[in-house]
Amino acid sequence: MNTISDTLQDTADEWRGLTQTGVDASLTLPQAAVTALGHRVWEIISGHLGAGRHGLPVATPGFAAEADRLRSESLPDVPADDPLTLVDEVGRLLREGNAHPDHPDFLAFVPAPGTVTGVLGSALAAGFAVPTGWRFTGSVSSAIESATIRWLAELLGLAPGTSGLFVSGGSTANLTALTAARDALVGTEACGATAYFSDQTHFSVPRALHVLGIAEARVRVLPGDANRRIPLPDLARRVAEDRCDGLRPFLVVANAGTTATGDVDPLAELASFCRDEGLWLHVDGAFGAPAALTGRGRGLLAGLDAADSVSVDPHKWLFQPAGTGCVLLRDPARLTRAFGVGLPGYLDAGATGHAEDEVDYLQWGVEQTREFRALRLWLSLKVFGADAFRAAVDRGLSIADEIAAYIESRPGLEVVTGPSLTVVTFRGLPPATTPLPSAEDTDRMVDEVCRDLRSQGRAMVVGATVGGRRVFRLCVINPRAECDGLRAVVDRIAELWSARAGSPQRPGAAL
Secondary structure (H helix, E strand, O other), X not given: OOOHHHHHHHHHHHHHXXXXXXXXXXXXXXXXXXXXXHHHHHHHHHHHHOOHHHOOOOOOOOOHHHHHHHHOOOOOOOOOOOHXXXXXXXXXXXXXHOOOOOOOOEOOOOOOOOOHHHHHXXXXXXXXXXXXXXXXXXXXXXXXXXXXXXXXXHHOOOOOOOEEEEEOOHHHHHHHHHHHHXXXXXXXXXXXXXEEEEOOOOOHHHHHHHHOOOOHXXXXXXXXXXXXXXXXXXXXXXXHHHHHXXXXXXXXXXXXXXXXXXXXXXXXXXXXXXXXXXOEEEEEOOOOHHHHHOHHHHHHOOOHHHOOEEEEOOOOOOOOOOOOEEEEEOOOHHHHHHHOOOOOHHHOHHHHOOOOOOOXXXXXXXXXXXXXXXXXXXXXXXXXXXXXXXXXXXHHHHHHHHHHHHHHHOOOEEEEEEEEOOEEEEEEOOOOOOOOOOHHHHHHHHHHHHHHHHHOOOOEXXXXXXXXXXXXXXXXXXXXXXXXXXXXXXXXXXXXXXHHHXXXXXXXXXX
């Protein structure tokens, strides 16, 4: 019996024979070649997924020359000499040339730890070229998306009837929701339309408003309060002033987990205010909304269920591959009013025999041809069960508590914010020597320590600005992260900080 290695060698030999006969305009491969290539690709992927903390470094420095070579490569007019060798080369490039957000020590931004089921869902969807924009060609995929959306709304504790669609990520989700809000409350001309959010809000929100034609002069960015939350008294005052000036307030954007510090705006109070004032409340929960899977998290996000729309990225705290975002609306008919189009005869719903109340997702967003993103989360929930996801989210909350306590107990470090959801920020204290480093020096040292960590491949940590000062920021949503490993990262940060600050390193305290 031939082994996979034998098959791979036979495939390489067969490929060389085929390429000698000229171009294959059918763009197909022999079945043995397809199988062999698939085996090799999966070996590479599964090896990466199983590597964990003790496998690859979180990032490999010094790949600039390789990137320059790839950027300037000539168009390949003839077939590769050996597709298996090419696949191996791609695996090497992906392994060594990029940072790995699924690594337990990738603590920057909001990591995308991923699951094997999400990877398999992506492969199945791509392999079958699954259509999802139109129910006539995507009956099953549309049904799976509808079910997965309903499950997601249930997991988040949103109102019955809430629905929406999967999109590429939080930026597109925010744009989709804000388009529905604009069309519902001020119309497409948006004359005088004015929007409100805090200075902690993600940059995708002002960018979406720009795309929608809301002038910068009608975008109110309110300074956050002492807890970096949108101040309700200031919001009420600005809305009243703008109405007196003849403007048309229509939108408040609240945060359910800011990227920098994980803070949550007062959602329940904002929902009540927006309801009284006739404003649309959109909650950007791209990172933090999945906290509502747990009892503790649902308390932190009280009022989420009263929002008019919510964005959430399953590719963050629901562990799906990148490019899996979602937008949810309390009244999903608003999506049809914003994005619905008259269909040409070849897409006539009456000719397809489908019920009128079934969803054509091309009527709910800007895409017609769409990735079958829902399959990733659907397959993951079916394989692991919702309770496993609840436990994984709760574990992230608990680990954030533990690592914050460790930082606080360690000489030379102090927690600045959090833990809030799964984000902790902290700083290194100045040495007990004189002269003390300036604020500019300590800010610079934070970024230098983060750079040193990355250059060593040890961990991916970024600095954030809190209260005008640079701090270290950790986001610990990876369900495969361990407290011992995270403590080691904190210890290494303390060592690097101490070396730059010029004081001897003191041993860390044990929890």
